[in-house]
Amino acid sequence: MNQEKYLQSLLSKPSKAVKKMESDAEEQRVPIMEPLGIDFLMQLLRIQQPKNILEIGTAIGYSALRMLEACPGSQITTVERDEQRYKDALKNIKDMNAEERIHVIHGDALEVASTIEKEGPFDLLFIDAAKGKYEEFFHMYSPMVSDTGVILSDNVLFKGFVADDSEATPRMAKIANKIRRFNEWLFQHPDYYTTIVPIGDGVAITKKKETQKQ
Numbered sequence: 001m002n003q004e005k006y007l008q009s010l011l012s013k014p015s016k017a018v019k020k021m022e023s024d025a026e027e028q029r030v031p032i033m034e035p036l037g038i039d040f041l042m043q044l045l046r047i048q049q050p051k052n053i054l055e056i057g058t059a060i061g062y063s064a065l066r067m068l069e070a071c072p073g074s075q076i077t078t079v080e081r082d083e084q085r086y087k088d089a090l091k092n093i094k095d096m097n098a099e100e101r102i103h104v105i106h107g108d109a110l111e112v113a114s115t116i117e118k119e120g121p122f123d124l125l126f127i128d129a130a131k132g133k134y135e136e137f138f139h140m141y142s143p144m145v146s147d148t149g150v151i152l153s154d155n156v157l158f159k160g161f162v163a164d165d166s167e168a169t170p171r172m173a174k175i176a177n178k179i180r181r182f183n184e185w186l187f188q189h190p191d192y193y194t195t196i197v198p199i200g201d202g203v204a205i206t207k208k209k210e211t212q213k214q
Contacts (some may be wrong), residue, residue, distance in 0.1 A: 018069075025059075032063065035200075041063070048075075050074055052117070053071075055079070055126045056126065059089065075119075078102065078103070080104060109137060110140065121149070122146065123143070125141055132179075144205025156204045159174075159201065193209060
């Protein structure tokens with residue numbers, strides 16, 4: 001048993017509703033966070049206890065619902081551009097009686113910032129959408145995060161191809177290169193501290209530097 005399988009064996013079993021979402025995502029080939037990644041995210045939320053969360057990339061609502069599970073008192077705004085996934089997310093959220101806590105916005109995150117801004121400021125920003133646009137998302141939405149807030153970016157190791165894309169397809173290598181540039185830009189940003197945790201598909205944790213809290 002390798003290290004990842006060992007850690008997965010320690011995870012508690014998800015509820016039937018969560019298990020169904022995971023099965024639906026696999027069947028429909030909708031990317032959702034890996035088990036260790038979502039477990040790590042939920043633990044971070046339990047520690048931080050954010051009251052107002054913004055998620056870029058709803059998909060079928062899986063991560064938003066798991067975040068709410070970790071922080072039942074939080075309010076979550078999440079945006080999804082794909083119409084079918086947006087509808088699936090609304091159904092899943094309704095089925096789990098989370099409509100009062102999770103507000104799903106249908107649209108391209110780069111085009112609906114004025115709508116989202118009304119819901120801020122946010123204690124946590126979770127970026128998990130088009131990988132090639134992470135830097136654009138960060139530029140647009142980091143100003144909406146409170147000074148004590150945290151920014152999380154998922155898939156920043158991208159199947160290991162960010163570190164070594166020698167065996168990646170041309171398309172995968174292109175995406176990996178964009179994420180690699182984002183990671184380097186993020187680590188060099190003068191206003192933020194960033195670290196990457198190699199769990200799941202890689203999660204970057206970014207925090208505003210104290211000197212910026214004026």
